[in-house]
Amino acid sequence: MKGVYFDNASTSWPKAPGVASEMAGYLENIGCNVGRGSYERAYTVARKVYDTREKLCSLFDGEDNKNVIFTANVTQAVNMVLKGFLRQGDHVLISGLEHNAVVRPLEHLKRVGVTYDVIPCDNLGNLEIACIEKMIKPETKAVVMTHGSNVSGSILPIEAVGRICRSQGLYFIVDAAQTAGLHDISMKRANISALCFTGHKGLMGPQGIGGFLVTDDLAEQMDPLLYGGTGSVSDQLDMPDFLPDRFEAGTLNLPGIYGLSSALDYLCSVDKSELLMVEERLTSTFIRGVEAIDGLRLVGNVDIQSRCALVSVECLTRDNAQIAFELDRDYGIMTRVGMHCAPLAHRTLGTYPQGTLRFSFNHFNTQGEVAYALEALQKLTAE
Numbered sequence: 001m002k003g004v005y006f007d008n009a010s011t012s013w014p015k016a017p018g019v020a021s022e023m024a025g026y027l028e029n030i031g032c033n034v035g036r037g038s039y040e041r042a043y044t045v046a047r048k049v050y051d052t053r054e055k056l057c058s059l060f061d062g063e064d065n066k067n068v069i070f071t072a073n074v075t076q077a078v079n080m081v082l083k084g085f086l087r088q089g090d091h092v093l094i095s096g097l098e099h100n101a102v103v104r105p106l107e108h109l110k111r112v113g114v115t116y117d118v119i120p121c122d123n124l125g126n127l128e129i130a131c132i133e134k135m136i137k138p139e140t141k142a143v144v145m146t147h148g149s150n151v152s153g154s155i156l157p158i159e160a161v162g163r164i165c166r167s168q169g170l171y172f173i174v175d176a177a178q179t180a181g182l183h184d185i186s187m188k189r190a191n192i193s194a195l196c197f198t199g200h201k202g203l204m205g206p207q208g209i210g211g212f213l214v215t216d217d218l219a220e221q222m223d224p225l226l227y228g229g230t231g232s233v234s235d236q237l238d239m240p241d242f243l244p245d246r247f248e249a250g251t252l253n254l255p256g257i258y259g260l261s262s263a264l265d266y267l268c269s270v271d272k273s274e275l276l277m278v279e280e281r282l283t284s285t286f287i288r289g290v291e292a293i294d295g296l297r298l299v300g301n302v303d304i305q306s307r308c309a310l311v312s313v314e315c316l317t318r319d320n321a322q323i324a325f326e327l328d329r330d331y332g333i334m335t336r337v338g339m340h341c342a343p344l345a346h347r348t349l350g351t352y353p354q355g356t357l358r359f360s361f362n363h364f365n366t367q368g369e370v371a372y373a374l375e376a377l378q379k380l381t382a383e
Contacts, residue, residue, distance in 0.1 A: 001331070001332040002332050002372075003332045003334070004331070004332055004333045004334065004365075004369045004372060004373065005334050005365075006333060006334060006335050006359040006360060006361060006365070006369075006373065007334050007335060007336050007358075007360060008201070008309070008310070008360040008361060008362045008365075009150050009178060009201065009308070009310045009336070009340075009358060009360035010201075010336055010360070011200045011201060011207060012200065012201050012202065012203075012204050012362055014364055015204050015205065015206065015259070015263065016204035016205070016262065016263040016266035016267070017266060018262040018263075018265070018266060019204070019205060019206060019259045019262045019263050019266075020259070021262075022258045022259055022261070022262035023206060023255045023256075023258050023259040023262075025258070026045075026254060026255050026258040027255055030044065030045060032045060033045070033231075033251060033254070034046050034049050034231070034252060034254060035230065035231025035232060036231045045254060048257065048258060048261060049070075049252065049254070049257055050065065051261065052257050052260060052261040052264065053065035053066070053068040053244070055261065055264040055265075055268070056068045056197075056211070056213065056264070057213065059180075059185075059264065059267070060176075060180075060185050060186070060187055060195055060197075060213055061185075061186035061187050061188050061189065062187050062195070062213040063187070063213075063215055063216060064216075066242075066243045066244055067213055067214050067215065067216065067219065067243055067244070068211060068212075068213050068244060069211050069212050069213070069214065069243070069244050069247045069248060070209065070210075070211045070244070070248060070252050070253070070257065071210050071211045071212065072208055072209070072210060072253065073198050073200075073207075073208070073209075073210040074101060074175060074176075074177045074196050074197055074198035074210045075101040075210075076210065077196035077197070077198075077210055077211055077212040078101050078102055078105060078144075078173075078175060078196050078212075079101075079105050079225060080212065080222075080224075080225045080226075080247060081173055081194045081196065081212055081214070081218075081222070082102075082105045082106065082109065082144070082173070083105060083108075083109065083225055084221075084222030084223050084224065084225060084247075085141075085171075085218060085221040085222045085223075086109055086114045086141065086142075087112075087113075087114070088112050088113035088114065089113055089114075089139055090113075090114050090115075090139060090140075090141045091114070091115045091116065091117070091137050091139045091140045091141065092106065092114070092115075092116045092140065092141060092142045092143065092144050093116065093117055093118075093119050093132065093135055093136070093140065093142075093143045093144070094106065094116055094117075094118055094119065094143070094144045094145065095118070095119050095121060095127055095145045095146060095156060096118050096119065096120050096121035096127075096344060096345070096347075096348035097121055097125060097127075097146055097149040097151065097152065097154060097156070097342070097344070097345040097348060097349075098118075098144070098145075098146055098175075098342070098344050098345065099146060099150055099175065099177070099340075099341055099342045099345070100341045100342060100343070101175060101177070101341070102144055102146070102175055103343075103344055106144075116144075117135055118344070119131055119132055119135060119143075119145075120348075121154070121348050123348065123349055123350050124152070124154075124300055124301045124349075125149055125151075125152035125153070125154030125300045125301060125345075125348070125349060126154065126301065126306075127154075127156050127157060127161075129157060129160055129161065129164075132161065132164050133164060133168065136168055136170070140168075140170060141170065141171060142165075142170055142171035142172065142173055142193070143161060143164075143165055143170055143171075143172050143173070144173045144175070145158065145161060145172075145173070145174055145175070146174075146175045146177070146178070147174050147175065147176045147178065147179040147183070147185065148176075148177075148178035148179040148183070148307075148308040149178070149300075149308070149342075149345055150177070150178050150310070150340050150341075150342055150345075150358075151299065151300075151312055151340050151342050151345040151346060151349060151351070151356060151358070152299055152300030152301070152307070152312060152345065152349055153283075153300050153301075153307035153308045153309070153310045153311060153312070154300055154301060154306065154307055154308075155179065155183070155306050155307055155308060158172075158174055158185075158190045158192070159189060159190045161190075162189075162190035162191035162192060163191065165191055165193075166191045171193040171194070171218055172190070172191055172192050172193050172194075173192075173193060173194045173196070174190070174192050174194070174195050174196065175196050176195055176196060176197045177196070177197070177198050177201060178201065178202070178308050178310070179202060179308060180197040180198070180201070180202050180203055181201070181202025181203045181204065181267060181272075182202060182267075182272045182273075182275055182276040182279065182363075183202070183276065183308075184272075187213060187215075192213075192215075193214065193215050193217065193218040194212050194213065194214045194215070194218055195212060195213045195214075196210070196211075196212045197210055197211060197212065197213075198210035199211075199256065199259070199260040199263065202362075203260065203263055203264065203267070204263045204266065204267070204362075205256070205259050205260035205262070205263035205264075206255070206256050206259040206260070207256075208253050208256045209253050209256030209257060209259070209260050214243075216243075219243055219246070219247075222247070224239050224246055224247055224249065225247075226247075226249040226250065227239055227249055228249035228250050229249065229250060230245040230248060230249060231245075232245045233245075275363040276363075278363040279309035279361055279362060279363050280304045280305075280309070281367070282309065282361045282365055282366075282367065282370055283304055283307065283309045283310075283311060283361060284304045285367060285370050285371075286311050286359060286361070286370050286373070286374065287302055287304075287311060289370070289371075289374035289377075290311065290313055290374070290377070293374070293377055293378055293381055294316075294381070295315060295316050295317040295318070295381030295382065296313045296314070296315060296316065296377065296381060297313065297314040297316055298311070298312075298313060299311075299312040299313060299314060299349055299351055299356050300312060300349070308360075309360060309361040309362065310358060310359065310360035310361070311358070311359050311360075312349075312351070312356035312357065312358045312359075313356060313357050313358075313359070313377075314351055314354070314356055314357070315357060315381060316381075317381055318380070318381060320337050320338075320354060320355060320356065320357045321337050321338070323337075323357055323377075323380050323381070324336075324337035324357055326380055327373075327376055327377075327380065330376070331372070331373075331376045333372070333373050333376060335357055335358060335359055336357075336358045336360075337355065337356070337357045337358070338355040338356075339352075339353075339355045340355065340356070340358060359373065
């Protein structure tokens with residue numbers, strides 16, 4: 001049985017060419033820490049870390065490579081940003097499509113007097129942007145928003161939202177978990193104060209490495225979430241007051257950084273717009289096929305230009321989870337089923353509490369695989 005991987009929104013696979021060998025090369029041939037040793041091999045690692053910051057800063061049009069902070073994943077990055085600068089009495093706005101990576105930290109911050117309101121989206125996942133200015137309060141500090149929904153695939157208009165934040169003097173924090181990679185994201189153009197990313201999805205690197213890019217203005221308002229060794233100013237008992245060290249306590253995931261660096265090199269070597277079109281064509285073919293199957297309901301907008309390469313469907317005649325199980329067992333098709341860690345999005349889209357069956361693609365998938373999945377869905381929903 002052939003194996004077809006349609007769970008790229010959870011983590012991309014296969015990884016970019018060279019990622020595994022670069023990580024193995026570090027572990028087998030280098031292995032030392034960064035910022036702790038005064039010898040040439042340690043300096044080699046420091047240059048790799050520095051270069052990776054530069055690549056990320058260039059990719060996302062950030063302020064400076066020192067403003068690139070490495071974390072374990074995008075969830076840690078979001079927590080560090082939100083818990084770093086929000087204080088009692090502060091208020092933020094979020095979209096109706098947010099992942100629990102955003103919602104759960106804000107729910108936790110309610111305990112210290114932080115509040116939030118939800119900017120509505122319609123049941124197709126379109127942000128009702130006209131509501132934003134009416135929802136801003138005197139105590140509103142920021143808008144926190146996903147760039148791409150992991151349920152509906154909706155891409156939210158971050159540049160338009162960024163203009164509102166600029167005019168209203170608000171920080172703008174963007175969760176780019178689903179879009180970092182092939183999608184064009186400019187922090188300067190979208191007025192983004194903090195861009196949170198993960199390395200293992202669209203960036204095509206390994207799990208366990210992510211981070212955020214932050215402006216100097218927001219960084220000055222933030223306290224570290226973690227305190228500890230940095231390898232710098234070790235004579236001081238407090239954390240360094242400079243970036244990136246202020247937010248990078250403890251040993252970095254150096255194998256992950258080596259792998260991410262290799263993935264970024266791959267993305268720089270290809271035509272990202274062409275690969276994005278490949279993903280859009282796959283998504284379009286799948287959507288057209290879903291619309292022709294009586295037993296399925298498409299979740300989200302049909303407009304390919306305003307969505308990521310993921311499609312959620314709701315099975316009308318059978319249980320979503322049973323269909324997912326049979327896709328894997330009988331056809332070797334790997335998907336994700338359930339709530340996708342985003343109950344707020346499901347409430348917005350009308351798929352709560354049953355969740356959805358999600359297919360997510362990358363440019364290594366083929367039209368033949370999409371046709372195979374549609375044929376399988378046609379058979380399974382007709383049973």
